Amino acid sequence: MAPPAALSIENIAVHFGGLVALSDMTFTVGEGEIVSLIGPNGAGKTTAFNVMTGFLNATHGAVSYHGKSLNGLKPHQIADLGLIRTFQRTSVFPNDTVHDNLLIGLHRQGRHSLLQAILGLPRARASEARLRQRAAELFEWVGLGRRAGDLAGSLSYGEQRLVGVALALAAEPSMLLLDEPVSGMNASETHTFVHLVRKIRDHGVTILLVEHDMPMVMSVSDRIVVLNYGRIIAEGPPEAIRNDPAVIEAYLGQGAKHA
Amino acid sequence: MKSWLGIVAVAALASVPLWLRDPYLLNALITTGIFIICAMSLNLLLGFTGQLSLGHIAFFGIGAYVSALTSLGFDVGLPGGFRIVHEPWPPMTGFALAVLASAFCGYLVGRLSFRVRGAYFVIVTISFAEVVRLVALNWVELTQGPLALTNIPPMEIGWAGLESFVFRTKLQNYYLVLVVAVISYILIARLVGSHFGRAMRGLMENETLAVSVGIDVTRTLTLAAVVSAGIAGAAGSLYAHYMKIIDPEVFAFINTVTMVIMVITGGKGSLAGPIVGGLVFGLMPVFLRPVMAPEAQWIAYGGALIAILFVMPRGIVPSLTARRLRSASTASDTFVERGVKEGA
Numbered sequence: 045m046a047p048p049a050a051l052s053i054e055n056i057a058v059h060f061g062g063l064v065a066l067s068d069m070t071f072t073v074g075e076g077e078i079v080s081l082i083g084p085n086g087a088g089k090t091t092a093f094n095v096m097t098g099f100l101n102a103t104h105g106a107v108s109y110h111g112k113s114l115n116g117l118k119p120h121q122i123a124d125l126g127l128i129r130t131f132q133r134t135s136v137f138p139n140d141t142v143h144d145n146l147l148i149g150l151h152r153q154g155r156h157s158l159l160q161a162i163l164g165l166p167r168a169r170a171s172e173a174r175l176r177q178r179a180a181e182l183f184e185w186v187g188l189g190r191r192a193g194d195l196a197g198s199l200s201y202g203e204q205r206l207v208g209v210a211l212a213l214a215a216e217p218s219m220l221l222l223d224e225p226v227s228g229m230n231a232s233e234t235h236t237f238v239h240l241v242r243k244i245r246d247h248g249v250t251i252l253l254v255e256h257d258m259p260m261v262m263s264v265s266d267r268i269v270v271l272n273y274g275r276i277i278a279e280g281p282p283e284a285i286r287n288d289p290a291v292i293e294a295y296l297g298q299g300a301k302h303a
Numbered sequence: 304m305k306s307w308l309g310i311v312a313v314a315a316l317a318s319v320p321l322w323l324r325d326p327y328l329l330n331a332l333i334t335t336g337i338f339i340i341c342a343m344s345l346n347l348l349l350g351f352t353g354q355l356s357l358g359h360i361a362f363f364g365i366g367a368y369v370s371a372l373t374s375l376g377f378d379v380g381l382p383g384g385f386r387i388v389h390e391p392w393p394p395m396t397g398f399a400l401a402v403l404a405s406a407f408c409g410y411l412v413g414r415l416s417f418r419v420r421g422a423y424f425v426i427v428t429i430s431f432a433e434v435v436r437l438v439a440l441n442w443v444e445l446t447q448g449p450l451a452l453t454n455i456p457p458m459e460i461g462w463a464g465l466e467s468f469v470f471r472t473k474l475q476n477y478y479l480v481l482v483v484a485v486i487s488y489i490l491i492a493r494l495v496g497s498h499f500g501r502a503m504r505g506l507m508e509n510e511t512l513a514v515s516v517g518i519d520v521t522r523t524l525t526l527a528a529v530v531s532a533g534i535a536g537a538a539g540s541l542y543a544h545y546m547k548i549i550d551p552e553v554f555a556f557i558n559t560v561t562m563v564i565m566v567i568t569g570g571k572g573s574l575a576g577p578i579v580g581g582l583v584f585g586l587m588p589v590f591l592r593p594v595m596a597p598e599a600q601w602i603a604y605g606g607a608l609i610a611i612l613f614v615m616p617r618g619i620v621p622s623l624t625a626r627r628l629r630s631a632s633t634a635s636d637t638f639v640e641r642g643v644k645e646g647a
Contacts, residue, residue: 118519120517120519123514137504138508138509140504147498147501148502151501158499161496161498161499162490212515212516
């Protein structure tokens, strides 16, 4: 039986003026699942992400997380619920070191009061020390230990992706939304990343992934949702998707018929 | 090492009145010090959140007027035949109220304008300062308008029943300004070093990402505006009780521009930047005055400004720290060098 739904998207539609970016999208992500959202460029994947994380308001439809409606919540409020995303392009704070990046990411954990921080009270200091410790654990965990003192903007794209993921993990997500995490990574980096994603899931974090790298998607996903022109054209386990005629048509076209 | 440098700097500044007896120069140091406090508060907004407040002098002026009126008392008629009569309170209360009133104005301006940021924030702050100036100019019954508020009593520290200390001489005021400046510096340093400071930096560098890890934009930026305005208000109060006279000219736009120059040349986003920039541009007119004609002074001032920014585009303090660290480490790959490239 399918696990209970963590995130459910019901009849979401997004219109930009006359342009329909998403039309009537419905799917759920079960607790502890790794689900991938795939589709050709412009299919509406990132738009879907933006709606789920409050960066964009849906024209109609509803998103709920563990039964709580996310409609109308601001991004930081959604982050407070444990739903954390990464970004396709800008995934780091470029002018800070990797270490400081993670300290910024740990914002949700380090909430002692302003007065304590200003007076330098022991509680604030202890909480700072705990944050540094946690940051160190995190970049060891994603394999960036030796880069801790480097400026995030000076890292390779693949490494910046890892910083982005570590930043998201710093916010202690119960669900992680990864937007094209392996773009810019080479084959071996991608391979390591797949292990990392599994490791994150094994710690009880639900994962929704948008990705173009098909071998990666096929190897890591429990379930795949395929979007094209703003609507879902297929949904199922990797083997089923691989052989689905509608998916093949979306990606490769259907040359003979049109000829 | 940093705190070692700070202690030396404070000790050096504290020793100045011991060997400098010239009252004119001491006066210049006091007014410059007051301006530096204000520039530090501006740096909190401009350097650590990236928001340019071109009406920062409004918070300073509000602090000055609130503190002066609290300690002078007033009797103002309101529409409908009501009157507000205020008996004079001690200047210390004026100082506290000045901080609170300015911080509250910072809250209002922050809440109103951080929804529309960048250029809009600049415009809102300019307009705010101009509105406040017009109120000070035209509400003659309260502020005496262009006739100025005069006979403002000197700052006085004391507790009911105990003997109080009055800051009458320049020497006493110098140390008062120094103490308030050190407290403001520590306050800003602690704030910037805490997770609130990291939230500000995160928002400045990559707002979308900052929001996605749970940083509340409005709350963080409003907090910065409140603290910044409060410190500017404290500086305003010191100014009023030191000068003993204030008129609506304290709200002049040129004062804000001077502060912005101090922050930018010293190095925005560096804690010591406004102090260095403030000392350079606060004291430059004093040293130019005896040797140059008035027209030439401002040309020299502008020339120095351009020269500093040409040689050290990121400001004096960040450029010097980068240079020192670079000579300390010959490795071509230090993160400071990368930082320089990144900044370029």
